[in-house]
Amino acid sequence: MPPRSNPSERQRRLGLELRKLRTGAGLSGDQAGALLEADRTRISNIEAGRLDVSRNRLYKLLREYGCPRGSYFDGLMAMAQERGKGWWDEFRDVVAPVGCDLAELESLSAAIRIHEPLFIPGLLQTEDYARSVIGESEDDKRRVDRFVAFRVGRQRVLTAESPVRFRAVIHEAALHVQVGGPKVMRKQLLRLIEVARLPHVTVQVFPFEAGAYSSFSRSFGIFGGMLPELDTVHLEHPLNSVFLRDGGHISEYARMFERLSTLALAEVDPEAAPESHESADSLSLIQHVMYRL
Incomplete structure (x- = not known):
């Protein structure tokens, strides 16, 4: 060969x-x-x-x-296991190699940590939200449909028999950006609460009041291997996404994520009784934004 x-x-x-x-x-x-x-x-x-x-x-x-x-x-x-073709290979007609690499990386990860300052993370998006985001840069309906199907396909790592451990810190700004209009946003915010019910999923909101740290750190994902030495950082960019494999970079982004998590509101706990919310937390903020739409 x-x-x-x-x-x-x-x-x-x-x-x-x-x-x-x-x-x-x-x-x-x-x-x-x-x-x-x-x-x-x-x-x-x-x-x-x-x-x-x-x-x-x-x-x-x-x-x-x-x-x-x-x-x-x-x-x-x-x-090195021989995996043959992954499900993502059927989307190579529309998805760039870096997108397929990301899907494969997600499928191999033991844990995923995501920070998003402006949009809902792709693994947590509803179809309507994804369609609205993708439609901003793509006019061909067939291609939009394919991109949406690909993004939804990536989400299977959260519902697999052995699902990945997933943590997301999402800036409050992402809750307010009107992607697709109020109806789409209500369904999307409700989806955040529903997914947070999964025992392996943690969702936190970084509030405006916490300061500018989230803006400086920008959007990134940390994909955990079987041990930290095999972790990978993914930096998403419209023109040239980057994978970082150097241990120093990975450690720095891990520290950044922990700092973000510390500054963010308490994680979404859909099972908590309303009266238990003595102070602001991620769930109450999401619900507040949702009810105002």
Whole structure:
């Protein structure tokens, strides 16, 4: 099989980790190739994500690189599992590779932390809300339908048999932006409350009164692997979304998220009795905005 020209984020990340382990072990590309009875070009392509490596060969490389058995070892082995095509591949006619990478990353994550300063996070959007957002930049109805179906498909990670742990800090501004009009927004805000009933979902609102910190940190997502060393940060941008894999960057964004969570209102607890809301919390603020629409 010839090397691929556009590897996925998963493939690039596995290759990056293998390169770090090889150089840490003091092995050259030629020496690593000899372990697989291959040349250095094959090792180079594996480390760039352009070629897959079988689980048997990966196991051999990890052992020869001195990687001890444990969560990191198992996490790398899991990244090399032969998955075939994911559900997201059927949307490649309209969704850019980075969007499919994001869907695959979500499906592989053990935990997801999202901060959104202006919109409701995609994994929590209703179809009508998503359609209104996407329709602002896309006129072709068929393409809009496909984009909406893709966004809704991503949400299955929250309802799977083993769902991802999900935390979101949403700025109060996102509750007020009239996406699709009052009717669409009422349904969307109600959806936030309903999804927060799931035991693995936490939703907090960052209020205007908490200051400007949320604006400075902008929109980002932290996707947790089997351990922090395999976490990935995603920065969404209209023209060029970015994945960050460096440990220093990941730690900084993790600190930012915890700061946001500390400054935000208490999480949505739909089961709490109304009289228990002695002070402002996320649920009461969402309900307040919803009732004013």
